[in-house]
Amino acid sequence: MDVTLPPPIMVSSGLLPTGSLLESLIQISNEVTTMDKIPVTQYKNVSTMIRRIKLLSSLFEEIQETDSQLPPSSILCLTELYSVIRRVKSLIQACKEGSCLWNLVRSESISNQFYVIVKEMSKALDILPLSLLKIAADTREQVELLHKQVKRADTLVDSKEIQRREELLQVMMSSSSKSSKSKGVIDFEKVKALMAQVRLKTPIDYEEEISKLEAEAEKQAGTGGLIVVSNINNLISLVSLSKSMVFNKEDHKTAQDDFMHKYSQQHHYPSSQSMVISIPDEYRCPISLDLMQDPVIVASGHTYDRVSIAQWINSGHHTCPKSGQRLIHMALIPNYALKSLIHQFCQENNIPLTDPTTSSSSSSHLERSPSMKRKVPEKAVDHISATKAAMDTVKKTAEFLVGKLAMGSTDIQRQAAYELRLLAKTGMDNRRIISEAGAIPFLVTLLSSNDPRIQENAVTALLNLSIFDNNKVLIVAAGALDSIVDVLGSGKTMEARENAAAAIFSLSIIDDYKVIIGSHPKAIPSLVGLLRDGTTAGKRDAATALFNLAVYSVNKVNVVVSGAVPLLIDLLMDDKAGITDDALAVLSLVLGCSEGLQEIRKSKVLVSVLIDLLRFGSPKGKENSLTLLLGLCKDGGDEVARRLLMNPRGIPSLQSLAADGSMKAQRKADALLRLLNRCCSQPSKPVE
DSSP: OOOOOOOOOOOOTTTSOHHHHHHHHHHHHHHHHTOSSOOSTTHHHHHHHHHHHHHHHHHHHHHHHHTOOOOHHHHHHHHHHHHHHHHHHHHHHHHHHSOHHHHHHTHHHHHHHHHHHHHHHHHHHHTOOGGGSOOOHHHHHHHHHHHHHHHSOOOOOOHHHHHHHHHHHHHHTGGGOSOTTTTTOOOHHHHHHHHHHTTOOSHHHHHHHHHHHHHHHHHHHHHSOHHHHHHHHHHHHHHHHHHHHHHOOSOOOSSHHHHHHHHHHHHTOOGGGOOOOOOOGGGBOTTTOSBOSSEEEOTTSOEEEHHHHHHHHHTTOOBOTTTOOBOSOOOBEEOHHHHHHHHHHHHHTTOOOOOTTTOHHHHGGGSSSTTOOOOOOOOSSBOOOOHHHHHHHHHHHHHHHHHHHHHOOHHHHHHHHHHHHHHTTSOHHHHHHHHHTTHHHHHHHHTTOSSHHHHHHHHHHHHHHHTSHHHHHHHHHTTHHHHHHHHHHHOSSHHHHHHHHHHHHHHTTSHHHHHHHHHSTTHHHHHHHHHHHSOHHHHHHHHHHHHHHHTSHHHHHHHHHTTHHHHHHHHHTOTTTOOHHHHHHHHHHHTTSHHHHHHHHTOSSHHHHHHHHHHHSOHHHHHHHHHHHHHHHTTTOHHHHHHHHHSTTHHHHHHHHHHHSOHHHHHHHHHHHHHHHHHHTSOOOOOO
């Protein structure tokens, strides 16, 4: 449960009179303190927070009763406290209304959200002018005590909740036991007791919990990863099947004769064993209606037997058979909880289980030949791997998504661009198929979208597509360069700008495009702008793109004129940026033009920085540092040479590299030592 808390509200005293502010504070405090049924998860955090707000409520009521003019400094504090209490109310409501089991799994994360709010309360109380308020002495003492408590408060994680969570996770992971005897066995009495501890005691409680988990799974499907959705779906299966095992002891009399007749034929049961056995509907595959051997979860959240759903997908279907919902991916996620329960059910009823990875009768269509029984390793995410079927699936998916790019609404275009971005992230075949489906022109058009996410998804999709060399030509031919440069310079999100820089780097791998991109009036200046304003990743993307462009001689001057050199030198001294080697590489290239040499020589700190890098830099960094020092000392660089000689670490560092450095470093260090030796024989001049 990632609770989206409301943003802090900054209320001006001119907009909200003191009386209205106090009334709002008292009202929202009462709403929090009178909440019924404190949630069983986060009980300590919630009860502690309610107790603190009760104390603050007494303060607000006493201030209101005095009916005196408040000092202006107190208005800001009360406004901040209103925002804090409002956030407390939202968090407690989310704990009450959300799934108690999912809250239990994420207990530490939710506890941290309470901790953040406590610290916000502490900051608000920091600016409360208690000495200026006309309140009773005992109230003042209580507020001061509260201030001290919240100031030194730490994250409150209930040890009992952690123990319950570990028990729940053990139940969920029971099927992963390596012992064939213990694998898949769940103690339902233990599960029942665990459920009771989180107030799941009646069938209605179980149904409500399932509904809350389904809502959480739907919420996480758009933002969480496959593992998160898989965990929630496993919880749904566990609760559903626990309800069935705990409360439903009656036999289900549907289609049992057909099942046992079919199963006895497949496994050659003696007639005496071909009895009617009640099989819960939850254990049946919705496609085949047979007992599931290897239950898996598809993108819609429904569970099927692996063989049946694989056959459905391989036959060209891209929808969920049960709901009709289109599958946004073809991953099959093992439903471990349900598999465990089926395994236990079969053991209790003496039904032999066939290993789904070796069954030729049910899965020969997935093997090269019926006689070849290959064991397929079980993974957390298992993709349909038949090459032809996979390629057909990618083709149809790409064509479908391109259609949505062309004719869909803004929301549909945003989702389609995102899915193409993911589809193009892996596999050269995927990138080729997407471009053949006609995606590139539509993605180029979306670069100009006013929607930040559409623009970000479009430029990232083009970046991923450009990794395939043939697509580089198609992207440039579609007129993408101007739009990519515009996104680079003024994209609506920093991630869009960074990925535009990465796209420039990818396209500039082709030599002809180095010229075209370098001649664009905004390309290099925009990269330099990102080098100045971007995140660490953005600065690295900008530096690598500048390096690629600076390989072409004409572009070196543009890099220097755009102001890159001072920024690159500053980045050499910025440990947090972490792009020292990239910055050195660009500086080494622009040193090759007279404008670059002149600009680099202006730096008063570069020589000492380069000497430090000779000692502590990476092997590549040491080589580029030597390149820079050698270039700076040549052709009238006497002043730089003297600075190098005056530094007590300079000569020892060079001698060390000349003896123990890489071949290139040894050669450059020897050359630089010879040059400095000649410099020593000349009359010295004072160093400015």
